[in-house]
Amino acid sequence: MKIRIRPSALSFSVRSFSTTFPRRSTSLPPVSTPPNAGITNLNSTRRLILLQGPDVPKFLQGITTINVPNITGNKGVYCAFLNSKGRVLFDTFLYPAAHSSLIPSSADPAFIIEADVASTPSLLTHLKRYKLRSKFTIRALEPEKFTLWATWNTLSSLPASIPKSDLGLIDQRAPNFGRRLILPQGSRPEVDADEVDGEVYRLRRYLNGIPEGQAEIIGGSALPQESCMDYMGGIDFRKGCYVGQELTIRTHHTGVVRKRILPVMLYPSSAERPQKLDYTPGLEIPELTTGADIKRVNRKGRSAGKFLARVGNVGLGLCRLEVMTDVKLSDGMEGGWKEEDEFRVERNEEDAAEEIRIKAFVPSWHMLGNTTASQNAPVSNTPLSLGGL
Structure with missing residues (x-):
């Protein structure tokens, strides 16, 4: 019907x-x-983890809700890590980073995971648990060396992509919500906007209905669809097997x-x-x-x-x-x-x-x-x- x-x-x-x-x-x-246009430094609430090595794409494919092979160029995505019962452990952003001069030069694939600062130790443990003998390295990036920014402008249209040299993504959790950029410490986004406090950015999220982090998407308890991850583009329902897939896909096809x-x-x-x-x-x-x-x-x-x-x-x-x-x-x-x-x-x-x-x-x-x-x-x-x- x-x-x-x-x-x-x-x-x-x-x-x-x-x-x-x-x-x-x-x-x-x-x-x-x-404001209509603004930038916010997110370092106080978010952390970055670098995964680098030949087995990174295969590894992430098995434990995230997104289809990693579809991530091309520098097009980062929103996604989640689930437990075996289909509950959200970590809501994250995933940035392809092999092209960036901000990380050690290598011919191997590289991805940066952005996560809630409160969940970073648990996420590192989770990644190491599933790594086994996969060939890649895991390390938390020092917040003293990198700055994560959110930028937006309601008065101008968003370009369809970010420059190829940038390390960032278009935030597609809500229509025209803005973008996120990872820059060296001391650098600011080259946009015509004033910097605003993190509470202003948080209010902007709430006005748009966007949950984020362990306090709002409660780790080990929240379900991905109840957390609107399906509406925010964080789940690829065409993807094959991954940790937590069974309940997620069943809810999508047969549940309410x-x-x-x-x-x-x-x-x-x-x-x-x-x-x-x-x-x-x-x-x-x-x-x-x-x-x-x-x-x-x-x-x-x-x-x-x-x-x-x-x-x-x-x-x-x-x-x-x-x-x-x-x-x-x-x-x-x-x-x-x-x-x-x-x-x-x-x-x-x-x-x-x-x-x-x-x-x-x-x-x-x-x-x-x-x-x-x-x-x-x-x-x-x-x-x-x-x-x-």
Whole structure:
């Protein structure tokens, strides 16, 4: 049966709440709104690992979700390492690096893995576990010698490729999201943009619904499709055998993904329910526990999702699609979504003087595969465009 797909709106803006909800202390300035063009140094949150030797492509082919032989030239990709049960261990970027003057010269294949700084020791152990007698070397690159940059520009189109001499990639996790570049320490991308703080970049990810790192794609627990890795281009379903493939491919062909990580907006119970994703600089939101349950307001029942992370009043949550959104799953089962429903983040009783409510939003680029939006979904007249080079 042919699935009808109708894009769901995900537009966002910056505004001020008219509410008595307490605002952020002036001693802690609010995170700035992401600029139209910017660059961010990612060295504080990401690390690089170099694999170099004749057996590297074959080795990576057996333990990643991407089809390594399809990586040509300097076209880096987003991918993941899974455990044998199909759970995500590490979300990563993979950069072909044999062409680069930044690494030791060799005729052998070379790849750089970019991973969350918190997971780097575990990833090194994982790589060495599967290496066995394969002929290649593994070493972590010193952050004192290299700088990883994210760059974007919403006002100009992104080139279809990066220069052949560059070590980097186009970040395709969301449409026109930007690029990543690995440069020698002390060098900056040659773009017309100001450098912004890592929190601004993180906010930009959340506004686009992009999870990243162990705090958001929880190692050993998260599933690749629930983490939207299929939508973000991190899984090649035509690929042959690799660690964790069985559950991943079975879910793709025969299963239904009922939960996904979505952008969410937090707001006080005294405020009106938001209709679009709005970042409100300076709005104070009490501390929330990662993994806290999301429940319907004034109704009992199973959890509707899990709160993951936030910058200010915008963040990410693992949401039951048929409960928190009007998305209809391909199996036709009704999940109980009602337009008037509101949701709250569970908090400890001693912290619960002010109820924190939460609303999920479905990015238009999610509307692929096994989901379709209802006819009542609002449709934005302005296409989402968040950056190129």
